[in-house]
Amino acid sequence: MILLGFDVEEFDMPLEYGKSLPFDEQLAISTSGTIKVLDVLKAAGIKATFFCTANYAIHKPDIIRAIVEKGHEIASHGYYHSDFKPKHLKQSKLKLEEISGTPVTGFRMARMMPVDEAEIEKAGYAYNSSLNPTWLPGRYNNFDKPRTWFYDHNVLQIPASVSPLIRIPLFWLSFHNLPMPLIKWLCGDAYKKDGYLNLYFHPWEFTDLSDKDKLGLPGYVTKNSGEPFINRLKDFIGWAQAKGYTFGRTGDFADGINGR
Template sequence: MILLGFDVEEFDMPFEYGKSISFDEQLEISTKGTNIILNLLKERGIKATFFCTANYAIHKPEVIKRMVAEGHEIASHGYYHSDFKAEHLRQSKLALEDISGTEVTGFRMARMMPVDEAEIAKAGYEYNSSINPTWLPGRYNNFDKPRSWFYDHDVLQIPASVSPVVRFPLFWLSFHNLPLSLLKKMASATHKKDGYLNLYFHPWEFTDLHDKDKFGFPGYVSKNSGEAFARRIGNFIDWATDNCYTFRRTDAFCSSVKNKNKPEPVLR
């Protein structure tokens, strides 16, 4: 079982590299990438989860409605991508439910940053996918967290997938930089260990990010972006399908887990 998640946000990442980009262009780039993803998923009959900021949804409700019409799940990515307050958890949930006309049960914190699990539960979410259970300099230090699903404050935690033993992250940057053959081997080993994969990407990765003067991105971010990235993800989906892996929305995975016992978390 493979869970594909896409973090749909105002494209503010150039700010991290000292660049400025207008809000209208942030929306334009994210929307272009989102439509490429939706087309790719529709061609292959795959359903996924879109973790959206309320700020993006408010400005692009037609994109949210397309996601829903094509059978995808809407989950929360906060209210804004670069600003967070605890009250945004509930506010973003309500805003997304109003725009999408669907129940929003899942959350992912912007940039996979730490978030108070008690506040997640208080806001009414059933699952949280905000943990990358690995170590990356200046970003994550989560070796003390379980690498597969567990419960915290009665909220299902669904960490991003990492390989067994060494916890190599199978996340968006890996899909830009590693050979697909190696990614497939690691994905197989991780799926065999955990019974599922939880993979996440961003719409802007499906657009051309090579303009360093405009975006300021290092090569490991812009490599294989745009059409090349769409081909790589399409290739991975086709490989997974050929090898009898199934794809599910994250809320469906959450429901299947809830029907089982809730074991104590085990660090693996």
């Protein structure tokens, strides 16, 4: 099974590069991308998981309800994208459940940063997908962590997929910068080895990010953004379906492992 996860958040990445983007515009860019993603998933007939910040959901409840109505899963991406306190774990879960009208059983930490697993368990999550088991300069070095699912504090950990052996990350930046034939080969290798893939993206990647004066984003982020990225996702989904791979929601995958 292929697990597609989309981190729906206030688009605050330009702030990391010294740019000021009004909050309404942060929401608008993420919303535009989310609508595009929903269209792609509908056309392909597949379901996915949307890891949302409570802050986004509070301001865009109609989008959260649209995600649910289309059969996708809502999971937590924290309360705010750039502010975290342990109490936000439970608070975001409750707020997202209130807005979506569905149980929220999964969590992903913003920017895949470390999070106290005891607090994850305490907040009542069944699974956590906050680990990228590779090395990303300036972010993290997780070469010593398991590549595939495991348990920590009674919470199922579902790391982002990486290739076997040298652990090339199979995440959003790879889909922007690597040739699609190489991505497919690496994903096929990991799928054969692990029996599943856990891939994550952000809806704002599916919008045009080329305005460097306004957004300040580096080329390795903006490359193939917007329509080219939509086409890349469509191409990947088509390739996977032709291979006979199935797609599913992360929570359903976790339930299967947890025996629910």
